[in-house]
Amino acid sequence: MLTANIDGNRSRPIPSAVGVCPFCRSEMVPRCGEVRIHHWAHKSKANCDPWREPETDWHRNWKNEFPLSWQEKIFQDEATGERHIADVHTLSGLTVEVQHSHLDPTERRAREEFYRNMIWVVDGSRLKGNREKISEWRNTLVEISQGQSRTNLFLTDKAEELFPNDWLECPVPVCFDYMGPKGDVSSAPQVLFLLYPGTVHGGRLVEPLPRGSLLRAIFAERVDTSSVRSVTQRVARLRLSNRRR
Structure with a gap:
């Protein structure tokens, strides 16, 4: 995903930040490497949108x-x-x-x-x-x-x-x-x-x-x-x- 919630506000990925999925409320981690577009990933396989x-x-x-x-x-x-x-x-x-x-x-x-x-x-x-x-x-x-x-x-x-x-x-x-x-x-x-x-x-x-x-x-x-x-x-x-x- 491109966005996650940080302190209740939608945010782009920020290195070292901790986000929350706006859909399933599970923890998300930023992926901010040099090759792929910066995005958020669920920390674990979550029960998100099927x-x-x-x-x-x-x-x-x-x-x-x-x-x-x-x-x-x-x-x-x-x-x-x-x-x-x-x-x-x-x-x-x-x-x-x-x-x-x-x-x-x-x-x-x-x-x-x-x-x-x-x-x-x-x-x-x-x-x-x-x-x-x-x-x-x-x-x-x-x-x-x-x-x-x-x-x-x-x-x-x-x-x-x-x-x-x-x-x-x-x-x-x-x-x-x-x-x-x-x-x-x-x-x-x-x-x-x-x-x-x-x-x-x-x-x-x-x-x-x-x-x-x-x-x-x-x-x-x-x-x-x-x-x-x-x-x-x-x-x-x-x-x-x-x-x-």
Whole structure:
């Protein structure tokens, strides 16, 4: 984790300090070496959030793109008492969950049901085959034009040939980052791929965009549930004859 409580206040890791996990209240120790991003670790295996898993520096870097007050937000379902830690939760109410390792579909659906208004940022570099799939994206995706203007929105009827199949049925947006901890900088795409939920004109809607553009979209509240729905509805109204590569 990137934060722990010290004397009741959230804190970044401080060498030699003793922290307390804000979720399970167990003792945490700072990891402030010269190689990995500074973080907190549970002193012993604690009964913490069952959705918690070991984090890579890629995961921590994504969380650090957002203000400290948005990171590692604790949620509790008032009806059931169920509690979990979201990677990032914005002021507008959008939860950002960052995922590197394989995630069982049952748990993935449970998280989506729990957070509802959310977006996934997924490590697309985890398996070599995933990078190979996306390498020919320019020949597979068809860009949509509106009048004389390009939209940077693309349709594909071959999503299963481009993206990891485990994520195709998500009811929320999924952003694939192919520059993850196992990414090959020389061959991985320099853009992210935002896969919109559902189908439009029988295909899937994809938006390639730089990392900074995704962050600006999150800060500007352009990838929450209502905004994503508006985009897909707008594309659904467009005539397919206006598509272009």
